[in-house]
Each structure stands twice: as structure tokens, then as C-alpha cells.
Amino acid sequence: MVMLESIPGELHLEILRLLDVSTIFTMRLVNRYFRDLLDNNEDTIVRGCLQYVECIGPHAILLQFYPLANADNVTFRHAKRIQETKRNIMRLARMVGQTQNAKIDALYCIQHTCHLYAQQIIFTIEEDKYEVLERLRNGLLGDYKTTQIQHMLPLFIRLVFKTAEYFNYNFRGFCLPYSQYSQCNDWLLTKGPELLLELERTKASGDETMQEVQIRLSGMFRRYRDRLVIVHDELIRELQKRGSGLMTDPGIEIQQFLQEEDTILDVSARHGLTDYT
Numbered sequence: 001m002v003m004l005e006s007i008p009g010e011l012h013l014e015i016l017r018l019l020d021v022s023t024i025f026t027m028r029l030v031n032r033y034f035r036d037l038l039d040n041n042e043d044t045i046v047r048g049c050l051q052y053v054e055c056i057g058p059h060a061i062l063l064q065f066y067p068l069a070n071a072d073n074v075t076f077r078h079a080k081r082i083q084e085t086k087r088n089i090m091r092l093a094r095m096v097g098q099t100q101n102a103k104i105d106a107l108y109c110i111q112h113t114c115h116l117y118a119q120q121i122i123f124t125i126e127e128d129k130y131e132v133l134e135r136l137r138n139g140l141l142g143d144y145k146t147t148q149i150q151h152m153l154p155l156f157i158r159l160v161f162k163t164a165e166y167f168n169y170n171f172r173g174f175c176l177p178y179s180q181y182s183q184c185n186d187w188l189l190t191k192g193p194e195l196l197l198e199l200e201r202t203k204a205s206g207d208e209t210m211q212e213v214q215i216r217l218s219g220m221f222r223r224y225r226d227r228l229v230i231v232h233d234e235l236i237r238e239l240q241k242r243g244s245g246l247m248t249d250p251g252i253e254i255q256q257f258l259q260e261e262d263t264i265l266d267v268s269a270r271h272g273l274t275d276y277t
Helices: 009-016 021-028 032-040 042-054 076-095 101-123 129-141 146-166 178-191 195-205 210-220 222-227 231-242 248-260 267-273
Strands: none
Touching (some): 009 042, 032 042, 101 129, 101 178, 129 222, 195 210, 210 222
């Protein structure tokens, strides 16, 4: 430890900027010297940690959603939140078997969109619902790249069916009825894809039955029910707005997924997917 402390403080600082969040918090426990060094250089260390270690590859989009220009986003507390978000997203990606970089990026986009949508429907309850929906459609999807939306579309449908699986909806060998599809869509839209993590924990703990969870979720956003949208419809609408032929790849992927699951979408839930599934 004496040898470690004999290294110049500037070098310590450079090293700390290139550590992951968990290691940084471990270093805080080493001794008072490192705790003071971390506390006195929080901004510099967190910026380096997020830019060069935590938010790289498919996780780089986190810096778009939570820019470091915001002073609240360069604290150790925020860095820990980022790390937890990454862990949740990777768990979700494994749950639906979609761990490719493009799918992880799309999962972040879905998470961000759901969270913003849920927040905005609450704060705009007194406004005309059609104006709100139009503004949300333009504001929430307009900044995404076309390829991101193409990946978001089949990925969200996977999330819907995974949610249906947790609620023991019997869709393999049958179609998933539109009422159940819509219900799972609404819960994901208002809770975000982390809903699956909640269902996983509930199933493991046995604290609630799935029926009790269903009743609880149905009551949470009952007041906003007429403001909820079918997410795959909105994604299709955005792709159609951007050009022709953009539904081909996601359509093929959706078709392959439904074949793997031995199921089909209820005709009333298909909408713009009709030509592809």
C-alpha cells in the first residue's frame, strides 16, 4: 500500500478515470487517501469512467439519453445508476435471447421511450388526448435512427410474448388473443421492459400470484388507458413515414420468431404487420 501511495496523485487520477464503477467504489474503501482523492475529483473520474469504460459499444447510447453536460449526471450516484441500468438491460437481453449489440441498443431505446411515455401521459392528463398522442409520436421516435426502429419493432413483440408467458397465457399452438396482447403491451409501455425483471422476482419469491400482479398492474394506469398506444403500430407508422421497403427485415424477423414460438398474432392485433406475419 505504501508503494501504491508513492505513485503521484495525477497518475492515480488517470488510473481511476479508466476503472469501472464497481472498482471505483472498491477503491473508496481502501483508505482515507483514496476516499478523499475520489471525493475531490468526482466530476473528472465519473466522466472518464462513463465515457471510456461503462458507456461504450452498445451501451454508448446511455450518454445520449443522460448527457454529461447535465451536472447531475457526473456524480458517483449517477454512475451507480448507469451500472444498474446496464445490468438490467443485459439481463433482459438474455431473457429474450437477443444479446447482439444492435438489439441491446434497441432495448435501451425501448426502455427510454416507455419511461418518457409513462411520464408524459401522467403530466398531460388534462390536455386533449389526440394532441398529446401526436406530440408524443413525433417527439419519442423522431430522433431514433431508422435501423434502431427496425430492431425495436421485433424486439418489442418479443417482450410482449415474454410478458404473456409469465402470465401463463396459452399462446403456443394458438394465437395470442388481442385482448391479452394489448394488456401486455400496455403494461410494458407504462412500466418499461423492466416489468419482466419484476415478474421474474415475483415468480421466484412467491410474494404475489400472477393473478394478483395482473390486478395490480391493471389498476395502476386505468385512468390513462385511452392514451396508451399499441407500440408496434407506432413503430410501423414511423418506418412507413420514412420510406418504402423498411418493413422487410423486421417483418421477416417477426415471422421467424412467431414460427419458433408456434404462435400467430390475433388478426386484430396485426394492423401494419398483416403483410409480413
